Amino acid sequence: NITDPLSANLKGATITIYSTGGNFSPKASESKTNKVAADNLKKLQSKLNCKLDVKDTTAEKLKGSVTTSAAAGKALCQIIDPTLYTSGYYIASGLVTDLSKVSSMDMSKDYMRRFGVADAMRFGSGTYAVCTEGYDRVYMVAFNKRILKEMGYAEDYIYKLVDAGNWTIDEYNKLSKAAVKDLDGKPGMSDADQYGQVMIDHETGISAALFANVGTSMIKIDSNGKLTYNMNDPLIVNTVTSIGEIARNGSRYLNDEWRSRVAFFASGKALFMWAPITNIPSIVNMKDDYGLVPSPKVSGSKDYTTALDLNCRVLMVPAGLSAKDQANAGAFIQAYEYLFGDVIKANQSEYGNRYLRDTESLKFLKMASEQLKTDPSAAYGWYSEDILTGTYRVVWNYLNDSLKTPMAAAIESGKNAVTAALNDINKLAK
Numbered sequence: 521n522i523t524d525p526l527s528a529n530l531k532g533a534t535i536t537i538y539s540t541g542g543n544f545s546p547k548a549s550e551s552k553t554n555k556v557a558a559d560n561l562k563k564l565q566s567k568l569n570c571k572l573d574v575k576d577t578t579a580e581k582l583k584g585s586v587t588t589s590a591a592a593g594k595a596l597c598q599i600i601d602p603t604l605y606t607s608g609y610y611i612a613s614g615l616v617t618d619l620s621k622v623s624s625m626d627m628s629k630d631y632m633r634r635f636g637v638a639d640a641m642r643f644g645s646g647t648y649a650v651c652t653e654g655y656d657r658v659y660m661v662a663f664n665k666r667i668l669k670e671m672g673y674a675e676d677y678i679y680k681l682v683d684a685g686n687w688t689i690d691e692y693n694k695l696s697k698a699a700v701k702d703l704d705g706k707p708g709m710s711d712a713d714q715y716g717q718v719m720i721d722h723e724t725g726i727s728a729a730l731f732a733n734v735g736t737s738m739i740k741i742d743s744n745g746k747l748t749y750n751m752n753d754p755l756i757v758n759t760v761t762s763i764g765e766i767a768r769n770g771s772r773y774l775n776d777e778w779r780s781r782v783a784f785f786a787s788g789k790a791l792f793m794w795a796p797i798t799n800i801p802s803i804v805n806m807k808d809d810y811g812l813v814p815s816p817k818v819s820g821s822k823d824y825t826t827a828l829d830l831n832c833r834v835l836m837v838p839a840g841l842s843a844k845d846q847a848n849a850g851a852f853i854q855a856y857e858y859l860f861g862d863v864i865k866a867n868q869s870e871y872g873n874r875y876l877r878d879t880e881s882l883k884f885l886k887m888a889s890e891q892l893k894t895d896p897s898a899a900y901g902w903y904s905e906d907i908l909t910g911t912y913r914v915v916w917n918y919l920n921d922s923l924k925t926p927m928a929a930a931i932e933s934g935k936n937a938v939t940a941a942l943n944d945i946n947k948l949a950k
Contacts, residue, residue, distance in 0.1 A: 716770030
């Protein structure tokens with residue numbers, strides 16, 4: 521067990537990392553967050569007496585490279601940094617190592633289980649990944665203070681709801697409805713009118729956020745560590761139905777890509793924008809004042825738990841390494857995660873200074889980050905077309921007005937194929 525991760529001596533070893541997100545080649549001049557990340561990497565190499573060889577690649581190229589190397593009887597490198605949505609492939613294909621069995625790692629430490637990644641990346645009794653991002657992948661709600669005041673509310677009204685534990689979907693929906701206003705006097709709604717909200721990626725990100733809040737997910741890990749299909753859970757059906765009702769309730773979201781929705785909110789034409797905080801820098805120059813609060817919770821939920829975005833990155837150790845290389849990789853990851861909290865703090869501080877306009881918004885950003893949870897569906901849902909069709913596409917098709925696919929029928933039609941695919945993963949990974 522590791523008591524002081526920075527005391528490990530790797531004796532000049534070179535650790536090769538294949539990264540898909542630039543996390544291991546940050547440009548210190550670009551931001552304070554990147555500077556802290558770059559300083560940490562220098563510190564790790566100095567303290568651990570090692571050298572990093574970082575190779576940036578794409579998620580799909582990395583899958584091919586790891587698979588090809590394994591087929592040739594060797595490991596590609598010591599550490600890989602894939603996207604969360606591709607990580608299930610490596611486990612199901614037997615291409616990565618159970619981190620709980622790496623002698624130089626202690627997975628019981630809280631900092632190794634950040635954002636629920638380790639729990640979602642379980643299989644059997646093993647754990648296969650830790651988080652290397654996520655701090656800027658949380659879904660939150662930005663609101664226009666001017667519109668809120670014009671509706672007759674104090675600009676801190678929503679802040680008080682959050683503090684009291686009363687910021688719910690019902691409250692969000694009520695305010696969104698009330699904000700809709702015909703400004704041009706013409707029949708129907710147009711871009712000249714005022715809307716209740718814009719939603720960014722409600723088919724995957726926001727749906728996953730609400731699944732996490734009610735304590736469920738489209739794929740679950742049972743007590744034996746096996747994957748099971750969970751779309752028949754009434755919580756899933758009810759949650760997606762609610763999202764559909766909310767999205768069509770004074771929302772401007774049809775036939776738009778995300779940039780135009782963000783720009784529409786920034787123009788002052790909507791009360792709410794529900795989005796990942798990576799979109800907040802795009803509204804920093806908007807004329808109206810704005811605030812930021814957690815994703816609303818479902819009535820009865822104990823807190824504002826939300827889901828980690830499936831595009832974040834995780835760290836994994838390829839299978840087939842020598843004992844020495846595996847131990848070096850484990851020691852580096854342990855130390856990296858030990859210092860990772862500094863990067864998160866720097867990012868939150870930078871958001872507070874550059875993009876947020878009041879102390880409450882920063883407080884709630886920190887709150888939302890602390891309550892992040894990773895959905896196993898984000899890791900395994902993209903493993904095969906059958907699983908994707910029976911999980912995320914069910915949600916997407918139901919919420920797509922041009923398709924209007926009955927959700928129950930879609931779940932039933934794909935159930936056998938998804939179950940078979942999950943059973944294949946259970947056998948393969950075992």
